[in-house]
Amino acid sequence: MLFSVCCDSKMLDQATELYDLMKRDGKLPPLAYLNVLLNSLVVSKQFDKVLVLFTELLESGFRPDTAMYGKAVQAAMMGDVKRGMELLDSMTKRGNYGQFFDTVRVGIRGPVKMIARSKNGEPDVLNNISSYRWVYKTGLIGVDQGLHQFQPRYLHSWNPDKLQTNRPFIWYKTSFKAPLGSDPVVVDLLGLGKGVAWINGRSIGRYWPKYSASEEGCDIVCDYRGAYKPEKCNIGCGKPSQRYYHVPRDWLKGEDNQLVLFEELGGNPSLVSFQTVTVGTVCANA
8 A cells, every 4th residue: 555655664745645635535544554654743743744634533533542642642742732631631531431431530640740842852841740639520511501401400592593513512402393104203413423412301322424434345236146255245335334313203292392412523413304214014935
């Protein structure tokens, strides 16, 4: 792969250009080679490029590993200490599953030192702040305040004048009528990035339509004959893993229903729609 050759050979300008071309085609290089590129950019002190590349990856829905986060933190600390601390804090909070994960210590654990570079380029330790009190709060303030509830505990002022799109960490709320009939109801969240949705105060789960499958690997012609392979007759290349989310009909009222979204990455909620699904039957002869 040409990108890997450029990364291994420290041809950073060429590797960056190839990355831009792949990104335009909706593809991304493997994680290992992205880490090599970021490391080379850090070594060559191109810190701004590191942060730009890292931010683009996050906005695309890419999930960086600890090494990639570390390079971004290192680059940020060279010019924007606040940004570096934000990245470091985000990196240590990445665990989001597993038994008793809510009791696991996360956040900044130390040792933490405030440093500045001396005139000869060597870092000088200015202050060890490991013993300082570090605190953080789990969850969302909006959830604590009941923004997702049909009848929240507190009154909130929503802005109905101008719909803000493609903005991360934002709440949306709208009302809708329940679809007629008795067929199952789904909400199509295509157009959103990643977040959580509530119907009439009840969570229907997390959504992530922005995370799409690779454009490659689907067969133009599907034929199950012959030797089996896991990739045979793949479908859905380049499409989200899920865009339709089930809404139980017994959660809905006739006229006044409420959909609340917390969007993490940024999207366009005006593309959200409710639909009904017709369930067919399958017949077979033994």
